[in-house]
Amino acid sequence: MSTNIEENVRCNKLQDAYFALQVDGSTDMSNKAQPLAFIRFIDGDKIVNQYLCCKEMLTTTKGEDIFLISNSYFEKCNLSWESCVGICTDGAPSMMGSIKGLASFVKQKNPKIITTHCFLHREVLMAKTLSVKLKEVFDQDVQMVNFIKTRPVKARIRI
Missing domain, CATH: 1.20.5 (Single alpha-helices involved in coiled-coils or other helix-helix interfaces)
Structure with missing residues (x-):
């Protein structure tokens, strides 16, 4: 059932749409690292914010690992990085690093993409x-x- 929903709701609606991603890392109770991805796109006359995916990372949490997981999910859903107009992360080196961060690997696929630092993480830094x-x-x-x-x-x- 969840596969059917994923294919019909997420993948089909996104194939012809421009979208932006928000990616962050999380660790579950069993100490397994998982990148979480949320997506924002226009559906008809409304802007939709939706959970996209959460995949377990089997080894390291490097930018390349996060990219490979994201890229395989994109391939599974037949999505193009060219349709991704922006990516927002927490600013960690594995996410925003200019050489080995997720953003650098995404920019190799789509040089026009806009990368931003999450405003909530900036607020936490500012609050200090x-x-x-x-x-x-x-x-x-x-x-x-x-x-x-x-x-x-x-x-x-x-x-």
Whole structure:
């Protein structure tokens, strides 16, 4: 069933669409590394943000390894790197490295792609240098966003 959904929903809708990726690494409870990919594309008259894939990394977590996993998934879904207009990551060397990072391997496939550093990771780095008062406000903001995002019904409500 999940394979059918993946083929019909993700792969078929994306074959003729331009899209952007957000890729980050994660480690599960059994200490296995997994790159997570989310995708943003236009479907009709709306912008869709959707989970794309999560694959287990069997050996190292180098940029080339992440690229090979992503590339094999793209081939499986018959997606082209030429349709990818942007990639957003956390700025780690394995992701953004100019020689061996994921972004450098993707740029070999599509030199026009735009690479960006995730704004949430930039905020975390910035928060380390805040004054005490400003940090209190920032922490309250983070708590409010987390409260909303961890409750699906509240996250779907549009104001």
